[in-house]
Amino acid sequence: MARVHGVAITRSGFTMIDFTHNHFALFGLPERFAIDAAALDAAYRRLQSEVHPDRHAGASAAEQRVASQSSARLNEAYAALRTPLARAQYLLQLHAVDAIDERDTQLDVDFLERQLARREAADVASVAGDVAALEALHAAALAEVADLETALARDLDRAGADFSGAKPRVRELAFLVRLADSLDAMIAALD
Amino acid sequence: MALLQIAEPDASPAPHARKRAIGIDLGTTNSLVATVRHGLAVVLPDAEGRPLVPSIVRYGENGVVTGYAAMAKQASDPHNTIVSAKRLMGRGLADLDGDRRFPYRFVDTPGMVRIGTRAGVKSPVEVSSDLLRALRERAEASLGGAIDGAVVTVPAYFDEAQRQATKDAARLAGLPVLRLLNEPTAAAIAYGLDNAAEGIYAVYDLGGGTFDISILRLAKGVFEVLATNGDTALGGDDFDHRVFCWIIEAAHLPPPSASDARLLLVKARTAKEQLTLHDETAIVASLSDGTPVDLVLTRTTLTGITANLVAKTLQPIKRALRDAKLAATDVKGVVLVGGATRMPQVRRAVAELFGQPPLTNLDPDEVVALGAAIQANKLVGNRDDEDWLLLDVTPLSLGLETMGGLVEKVVPRNSTIPVARAQEFTTFKDGQSAMAIHVVQGEREKVADCRSLARFELRGIPPMAAGAARIRVTFAVDADGLLDVSAREETSGVAAHVSVKPSYGLTDGEIARMLQESFAHAADDMRARALAEEQVEADRIVEATRSALAADGDLVDADERARIDAALAEVARLRAGDDHTALRAANAQLNRATEPLAARRMDRGVQRALTGRRVDALSD
Numbered sequence: 001m002a003r004v005h006g007v008a009i010t011r012s013g014f015t016m017i018d019f020t021h022n023h024f025a026l027f028g029l030p031e032r033f034a035i036d037a038a039a040l041d042a043a044y045r046r047l048q049s050e051v052h053p054d055r056h057a058g059a060s061a062a063e064q065r066v067a068s069q070s071s072a073r074l075n076e077a078y079a080a081l082r083t084p085l086a087r088a089q090y091l092l093q094l095h096a097v098d099a100i101d102e103r104d105t106q107l108d109v110d111f112l113e114r115q116l117a118r119r120e121a122a123d124v125a126s127v128a129g130d131v132a133a134l135e136a137l138h139a140a141a142l143a144e145v146a147d148l149e150t151a152l153a154r155d156l157d158r159a160g161a162d163f164s165g166a167k168p169r170v171r172e173l174a175f176l177v178r179l180a181d182s183l184d185a186m187i188a189a190l191d
Numbered sequence: 192m193a194l195l196q197i198a199e200p201d202a203s204p205a206p207h208a209r210k211r212a213i214g215i216d217l218g219t220t221n222s223l224v225a226t227v228r229h230g231l232a233v234v235l236p237d238a239e240g241r242p243l244v245p246s247i248v249r250y251g252e253n254g255v256v257t258g259y260a261a262m263a264k265q266a267s268d269p270h271n272t273i274v275s276a277k278r279l280m281g282r283g284l285a286d287l288d289g290d291r292r293f294p295y296r297f298v299d300t301p302g303m304v305r306i307g308t309r310a311g312v313k314s315p316v317e318v319s320s321d322l323l324r325a326l327r328e329r330a331e332a333s334l335g336g337a338i339d340g341a342v343v344t345v346p347a348y349f350d351e352a353q354r355q356a357t358k359d360a361a362r363l364a365g366l367p368v369l370r371l372l373n374e375p376t377a378a379a380i381a382y383g384l385d386n387a388a389e390g391i392y393a394v395y396d397l398g399g400g401t402f403d404i405s406i407l408r409l410a411k412g413v414f415e416v417l418a419t420n421g422d423t424a425l426g427g428d429d430f431d432h433r434v435f436c437w438i439i440e441a442a443h444l445p446p447p448s449a450s451d452a453r454l455l456l457v458k459a460r461t462a463k464e465q466l467t468l469h470d471e472t473a474i475v476a477s478l479s480d481g482t483p484v485d486l487v488l489t490r491t492t493l494t495g496i497t498a499n500l501v502a503k504t505l506q507p508i509k510r511a512l513r514d515a516k517l518a519a520t521d522v523k524g525v526v527l528v529g530g531a532t533r534m535p536q537v538r539r540a541v542a543e544l545f546g547q548p549p550l551t552n553l554d555p556d557e558v559v560a561l562g563a564a565i566q567a568n569k570l571v572g573n574r575d576d577e578d579w580l581l582l583d584v585t586p587l588s589l590g591l592e593t594m595g596g597l598v599e600k601v602v603p604r605n606s607t608i609p610v611a612r613a614q615e616f617t618t619f620k621d622g623q624s625a626m627a628i629h630v631v632q633g634e635r636e637k638v639a640d641c642r643s644l645a646r647f648e649l650r651g652i653p654p655m656a657a658g659a660a661r662i663r664v665t666f667a668v669d670a671d672g673l674l675d676v677s678a679r680e681e682t683s684g685v686a687a688h689v690s691v692k693p694s695y696g697l698t699d700g701e702i703a704r705m706l707q708e709s710f711a712h713a714a715d716d717m718r719a720r721a722l723a724e725e726q727v728e729a730d731r732i733v734e735a736t737r738s739a740l741a742a743d744g745d746l747v748d749a750d751e752r753a754r755i756d757a758a759l760a761e762v763a764r765l766r767a768g769d770d771h772t773a774l775r776a777a778n779a780q781l782n783r784a785t786e787p788l789a790a791r792r793m794d795r796g797v798q799r800a801l802t803g804r805r806v807d808a809l810s811d
């Protein structure tokens with residue numbers, strides 16, 4: 001491989017572009033959980049058209065470096081807003097709440113029991129090669145994801161929202177998204 | 192304070208002259224070079240009008256020959272005639288284990304494999320650079336002068352070592368590389384611009400040595416790669432090898448000599464290609480000891496013995512679709528690229544998986560080079576085509592080794608590039624002053640199952656209690672898909688600089704040596720070349736700085752302007768001299784002086800783009 005150099009990402013002595021501290025503002029979007037996905041996509045593309053390294057290929061080394069860093073920052077911001085789970089986590093983080101805190105991973109007992117039963121059913125179906133059963137579990141997980149997202153939009157987008165109180169929901173959402181992904185992988189492995 | 196008046200350097204080239212830009216498809220089997228002429232991408236043929244160059248290099252008694260001339264000798268001089276060097280790029284001998292089809296004299300060196308030839312031990316990078324040099328010369332002859340910028344394509348699923356090796360080869364060949372571009376993406380650009388395509392498209396690229404699948408969204412001038420997958424050791428060569436094995440078996444031959452093996456592989460390929468149009472074909476040959484071979488191969492047999500190769504391409508497609516969170520039915524069109532997609536069994540399998548016949552209205556051999564030429568033309572600044580933007584991804588996950596030989600992923604596969612991600616680690620012993628960092632690439636959980644990219648040590652961590660140090664490791668993947676890793680200890684504020692030897696690449700020292708060897712030795716030539724390179728660089732920065740000041744001069748205050756002007760003057764002064772080291776320092780100084788301006792200009796661009804959005808939103 002690799003020219004793996006120890007080049008520091010930002011050189012000391014000059015401030016990087018103020019990409020603002022808030023990804024929502026960067027894309028000109030209101031700071032909400034429920035967003036206009038088309039507006040996000042359009043803003044992302046418009047900004048990338050401006051900063052992408054391909055737009056600065058003939059420029060000085062300094063400009064190329066800034067372009068590359070800016071473009072990477074934009075990709076990071078876009079990734080943080082694009083999926084509902086990432087967006088919920090980012091919103092909580094903006095309000096100084098760490099949803100996926102490693103020391104505090106509590107989940108509701110009922111919720112956990114339900115999910116463990118699901119995982120077990122998935123393993124059984126996977127071993128038996130029962131694609132239909134896996135599809136059903138997958139659909140159920142996605143339905144629950146959609147419900148959680150609706151509830152989160154209601155909780156987070158109202159005046160005086162309790163961001164800390166939304167933690168358990170966001171954690172459940174993270175859990176279910178992971179579950180849906182692994183169900184998807186199990187289905188894919190069978191065909 | 193009055194601005195310092197400084198005479199403008201007059202060394203820069205005519206500002207609006209058209210630049211010579213080329214795209215190169217460096218294939219396993221065939222290579223091409225293309226350019227944009229009068230707004231149209233065209234392949235540059237050789238004197239006989241042949242567009243393709245066979246990717247073959249022969250180290251002959253009287254020097255290096257490439258292409259058709261080398262091809263003619265492959266069976267009579269197999270050890271010195273190198274084919275499919277692309278499959279060896281960035282690979283160690285162990286990677287090729289069990290791959291007995293290469294009849295070379297491999298030299299077992301640590302890192303990348305080497306081949307013993309009449310002209311000495313060659314790395315695959317040098318072999319590729321000999322090919323690239325021939326293409327560069329063809330382009331220079333055709334365009335009437337030195338090349339200003341080149342885009343070189345690589346398989347999308349190429350890993351870090353393979354990409355770096357390709358870039359090194361281009362550098363060695365004296366090509367000013369603007370970008371490494373993924374082959375299926377290049378094809379999508381050529382196809383998409385040609386057909387004004389919008390929607391989800393899949394590009395299925397089965398060439399001589401590699402297989403790629405890319406899923407893209409084409410919308411309003413943006414080419415967005417959603418996911419890519421593939422196999423960098425699967426292509427037409429493998430089909431040839433199956434036919435070769437079939438010949439050995441059917442004709443009851445003993446293991447053939449290197450020269451007979453090459454002869455039979457050539458026959459195998461011809462037979463395979465014949466069966467694309469015919470139901471059966473004769474395979475007739477006479478081996479070096481006079482043994483005759485006279486067989487008939489049918490299309491049915493070929494389809495049977497290669498069925499699992501075709502099947503091997505389907506799994507990556509499903510994975511790519513899954514990563515893109517799309518179903519096969521979401522795909523609006525499937526673009527076929529690569530000579531091996533002419534085989535009917537391949538087309539059938541693709542049609543079946545996507546539920547639609549693939550698009551075949553473009554030349555599968557040329558489309559990659561054409562797309563590369565279009566991008567080169569744009570990157571070099573020739574603005575004569577429509578405006579579009581390309582967003583590509585990194586094909587493989589990048590991570591670090593953690594406790595227990597497990598991989599901690601830092602950059603997941605299919606992340607849009609450029610991407611920068613950081614991960615924090617801590618020490619586990621009191622007073623620990625160094626930390627070993629092992630960078631790996633791949634999708635598996637265990638380090639042993641991934642490709643090791645590099646190891647380095649962060650030293651000089653100040654004494655602290657276990658767990659108190661905060662070591663931030665940053666991965667940055669640039670627009671070429673190349674990785675840069677840095678590490679620093681945050682609490683002490685001490686940034687430890689680290690630099691790593693590539694495990695499967697060439698070291699800077701080796702490259703320098705090869706560069707030296709490839710030039711007519713004399714140190715004077717080296718110096719002349721270095722000076723010429725710095726002068727080109729000087730012209731480029733001066734031009735860029737002038738246009739930046741012209742467009743956004745209001746962003747610098749008098750002090751800063753004075754610094755920039757002084758740096759400009761220094762570059763102009765040294766540009767006229769012959770001291771390349773001093774000129775390099777002046778170039779670097781000018782770069783540093785313009786860095787804050789570059790950042791502010793970018794910010795202004797962002798603001799402008801945002802304002803534009805708001806205006807649109809109002810008028811919607």
Ligand SMILES: Nc1ncnc2c1ncn2[C@@H]1O[C@H](COP(=O)(O)OP(=O)(O)OP(=O)(O)O)[C@@H](O)[C@H]1O
Pocket residue numbers: 217218219220221222246277397398399400401402426427428460463464465467528529530531532533534555556
């Ligand atoms: N008519 C045909 N029928 C079957 N196979 C063909 C036909 N024409 C070309 N091929 C095969 O296509 C392969 C070469 O394709 P191509 O030139 O696209 O590869 P490449 O670009 O050199 O390789 P890669 O992209 O994998 O590095 C060879 O294996 C060749 O035998």
Ligand SMILES: [Mg+2]
Pocket residue numbers: 216218219374398399529559
């Ligand atoms: Mg190819």
